[in-house]
Amino acid sequence: KAGVTQTPRYLIKTRGQQVTLSCSPISGHRSVSWYQQTPGQGLQFLFEYFSETQRNKGNFPGRFSGRQFSNSRSEMNVSTLELGDSALYLCASSLARIVGTEAFFGQGTRLTVV
């Protein structure tokens, strides 16, 4: 059974540019969550999608957006990149049951903004 796939694995962008990251969840998983992780910081929750609807959103500026497609694949977009956006971006997929659900992470996309 394939795991969570994130593409690309590495990105280098210039300040002011925009970037789109992709996440393909485990087959059958309908929930996809996105997190930002920077050195010394915990996982900062960005947003969660379920059945193409954003159910939860973290405390990030509007430059961070996402969407989910009918096949549960999700994309995250960051516009007008800033140096502080350099981070490891992780997505996690789950079955989203109330009890007993487990979240599995992809390998992440490491974004460097120069």
Place this chain on the structure above:
Amino acid sequence: QKEVEQNSGPLSVPEGAIASLNCTYSDRGSQSFFWYRQYSGKSPELIMSIYSNGDKEDGRFTAQLNKASQYVSLLIRDSQPSDSATYLCAVNAGNQFYFGTGTSLTVIP
């Protein structure tokens, strides 16, 4: 505000010893609890899940849950240098996961 608290460490134990990692959470409605291991530069890897009060053992790992005290712990027996990593506690409340900031564990050969 839903919070998950962990001692950031670092926690150092000698090889072969028991490592004890602790976590508290604020939302009494939480029903699912998880421990993830994250090696430097890698993504978190699920190592244990626990849903009811008591102990759950899986190999060298034992997760302990006390919902009355809102407390979750992870014991690693016979610690190995390969266990050196950051351990993240996670709680599922409603339809969202909440993560602690992690405890850094170093196992000294």
